[in-house]
Amino acid sequence: MSVDLEEPRSVPARSASTPVKPRRRRMAPRDRVFTVVAQTILSLWALVVLLPLLWTVFSSFKSSGGILSSPFAMPEEWNFDNFVTAWTEAGIGRFFGNTVLVVGAALVLVMLLGAMCAYVLARYEFPGRQVLYYGLIAGLTFPLFLAVVPLFFIMESLYIRGTYIGLILAYVGFALPFTVFFLYAFFRQLPEEIAEAAAIDGAGDFRTFFQVMLPMAGPGMASVTIFNFLGLWNQFLIPIVLNTDRDKYVLAQGLANMQAQQGYDSDWGAMFASVTITIVPVLIVYLIFQRQLQGGIGPGTDK
Amino acid sequence: MAVVPTTAPPESVPRSRGRRARITPARVLFFALFLGLPMLIYVVFVVSPFVQAFYYSLTDWRGLARAPQFIGLDNYITLFHDDVFRRALRNNMIFMIVLPTVTITLAFILAILVTVGGDSRGTIRGIRGATIFRVVSFFPYVIPAVVVGILFAFIYSPNGGLLNGLLNLVGLDIHIAWLGDRRFALAAIVAAVVWSLVGFYMVLFVAAIKSIPSEVVEAARIDGAGRFRLSVAVILPMVRENVSTAAVYMGIMALDMFVYINVMTPNGGLGKSTEVVSRYLYQTAFSDSRFGLASAMGVVMALITMLMAVIVLFGTRQKGER
Secondary structure (H helix, E strand, O other), X not given: OEEOXXXXXXXXXXXXXXXXXXXXXXXXXXXXXXXXXXXXXXXXXXXXXXXXXXXXXXXXXXXXXXXXXOOOOOOOXXXXXXXXXXXXXXXXXXXXXXXXHHHHHHHHHHHHHHHHHHHHHHHOXXXXXXXXXXXXXXXXXXXXXXXXXXXXXXXXXXXXXXXXXHHXXXXXXXHHHHHHHXXXXXXXXXXXXXXXXXXXXXXXXXXXXXXXXHHHOHHHHHHHHHHHHHHHHHOOHHHHHHOXXXXXXXXXXXXXXXXXXXXXXXXXXXXXXXXXXXXXXXHHHHHHHHHHHOOOEEOOOOO | OOOOOOOXXXXXXXXXXXXXXXOOHHHHHHHHHHHHHHHXXXXXXXXXXXXXXXHHOOEOXXXXXXXXXXXXXXXXXXXXXXXXXXXXXXXXXXXXXXXXXXHHHHHHHHHHHHHHOOOOOOOOOOOOOHXXXXXXXXXXXXXXXXXXXXXXXXXXXXXXXXXXXXXHXXXXXXXXXXXXXXXXXXXXXXXXXXXXXXXXXXXXXXXXHHXXXXXXXXXXXXXXXXXXXXXXXXXXXXXXXXXXXXXXXXXXXXXXOHHHHHHHOHHHOHHHOOOOHHHHHHHHHHOXXXXXXXXHHXXXXXXXXXXXXXXXXXXXXXXOOO
């Protein structure tokens, strides 16, 4: 498995056989029929994806009564009351801040430590290297919920349960295998000549890594960062086990808690607004970075 | 996020001439920081909990009050006489089979439509608007699972929910509590999870299909393969490794499902109809304080997970080629 940086737009074989950009030819009738059918099915699926999202966004502007009585009507007025309620009274603002803090810190740490660890494992030969590598990879296959009970007591005995530090360290630990696994492949691909050149120029291990190798792994770092961000932003089990203080709740926890307390017939408007607040920033981040994500991580067949 | 390693084992580093052997204080510091620090965190917060869980599963541990007593395999025996656990396990198994099957089928079809649509001559060029379809389909993947759960709890709601609303629009006057009905609850949850996953696997498959050498596709077309044969007989085998990776990914997820169940059907649904092991484990540990028993559940699921991964990865690797 490897990480493809961009969609393989220029497969070597293709550029060799058609050196000139092919002109658009008229399609055969059968092709056109198939294309229309394909377009229709794909559009239907796009609708299935978009409808719930649009419904959520529109509903977040309505009153609870309006949501229940006329679910498909457009909001009568663009009313931001629900957002204010959600952000302040329901505590979404606070949870949002907590999440940014915890995920941000964990992301920086895990990318740094993961890159360092992957670099050493990929480019230095020493006894026990394979054992460490496989030991790390094994962490990917174990179910997280097996670990949470002991993890709870480990945090307890280190006096960091229910603190931001404890949560961040747990995030780092559990994101580490994924990070090392993918960055390992990147560091192995980097040409040795450059590291040698750096060594000849007198750069030590630290400088070679930070000033030469790490910048060269930039594209890989970007993809892994995005996937780690999504993974950590989504994390639910670790926080509900370790992070039981309501003031320190992360967004996922706060939302689930809010939903559990609301039942079916209370403030739907605020709930929809909270969901919108959670979804929209992530969607915007995704739209900005979607180039890196498209074709993102997958087993490469071209090597 | 769990990933199944499919790379070959790391061969020994072939290069690093003259960079080894010299052990200087700077290099010791370098290794301590670069390898020691991450490994320390990994061992303390990941490895040791897993190891401890195996030990706890053999004890009657109920929390800090009393030292745990070693009771051998009693927890495991208790588990397999526990109706709720068996039902939870059965539900996980259903998810493990249904989720990957439905998701992969749908994702593969959509990926085929995006790539094989358009001109049938020459290389795979893709359908017009392919980028838009791909970008839109990927949306649900970036939405946190908790939010997917909440969103679908709304959609399935008996009053004012989107699904009943849509059915009413087309003239069906029904008021079903989709998640509160034993007949529909599991299927409703599957649909929600499939909704959130299909886009990701579609994008994965599109990338794999695009990296198939164009000669192969052209040769098949010259030989007269239609789109269907091309997809099933040529493309599918060539993206087989992606399919099996996807199956393992989702299998691991299906053996968890904690977030979805916890949000959509708290307490495991009506009559435990949607209970899964992870949620039952959480309750057993943190509500009932039966940590030993909960750990035994985790161990059972870990073993099943590994077994599943091994079967899928090796099962698909041995067929055909080489």
